[in-house]
Amino acid sequence: MSKTSSTTLQRGERRRITVTLNGRERTGYCESRDLLSDFVRHELGATGTHVGCEHGVCGACTVHVDGVAARSCLMLAVQAEGRRVDTVEGLAPDQTLGDLQRAFQRHHALQCGFCTAGILMSCADYLKRVPDPTETQVREMLSGHLCRCTGYTPIVAAVLDVAAQRNGCSDGCSKGSSKKEPEHA
Numbered sequence: 550m551s552k553t554s555s556t557t558l559q560r561g562e563r564r565r566i567t568v569t570l571n572g573r574e575r576t577g578y579c580e581s582r583d584l585l586s587d588f589v590r591h592e593l594g595a596t597g598t599h600v601g602c603e604h605g606v607c608g609a610c611t612v613h614v615d616g617v618a619a620r621s622c623l624m625l626a627v628q629a630e631g632r633r634v635d636t637v638e639g640l641a642p643d644q645t646l647g648d649l650q651r652a653f654q655r656h657h658a659l660q661c662g663f664c665t666a667g668i669l670m671s672c673a674d675y676l677k678r679v680p681d682p683t684e685t686q687v688r689e690m691l692s693g694h695l696c697r698c699t700g701y702t703p704i705v706a707a708v709l710d711v712a713a714q715r716n717g718c719s720d721g722c723s724k725g726s727s728k729k730e731p732e733h734a
């Protein structure tokens with residue numbers, strides 16, 4: 550059998566994997582034990598993804614895998630082979646901020662910014678699934694993230710603002726904050 554069998558890697562041996570990163574096919578090398586967070590940062594150069602706890606707790610490393618928010622510190626890079634991975638850089642193609650990022654800017658929803666990339670990725674995914682959330686729902690979604698600076702209030706305001714704008718409420722009013730909270734939010 551070949552020394553470089555595709556199923557048995559020697560310690561320290563690196564494997565070539567290809568992902569679609571922010572819409573572009575990218576190839577890099579990683580060991581079987583390498584985390585997706587380290588692969589996108591160090592091998593593919595997408596350093597917008599931050600790494601905090603490396604235990605799945607802080608949410609800083611959140612990316613999208615096949616369109617769904619995922620902790621990249623809880624996934625091995627080899628598990629992403631052939632899949633679509635989107636990072637915070639993908640929210641601003643052509644260096645133009647998207648509406649969610651502009652809302653964060655308007656509401657000063659970040660201070661040091663360390664947590665922000667992950668929070669943006671979670672919010673982007675969440676707003677696709679829940680386009681008109683209540684404040685309670687936004688806070689519940691954000692409970693998966695640790696921010697040591699903002700106290701969360703401006704982040705919540707930014708998310709409700711962008712939801713309102715997407716729903717055609719141009720004066721900044723939030724449908725989410727005015728509608729009745731669901732019984733099982």
Ligand code: FES
Pocket residue numbers: 599600601602603604605606607608609610611620621622623
């Ligand atoms: S670094 Fe992944 S959840 Fe904290």
Ligand code: FES
Pocket residue numbers: 658659660661662663664665695696697698699
């Ligand atoms: S803005 Fe500093 S940790 Fe969130």
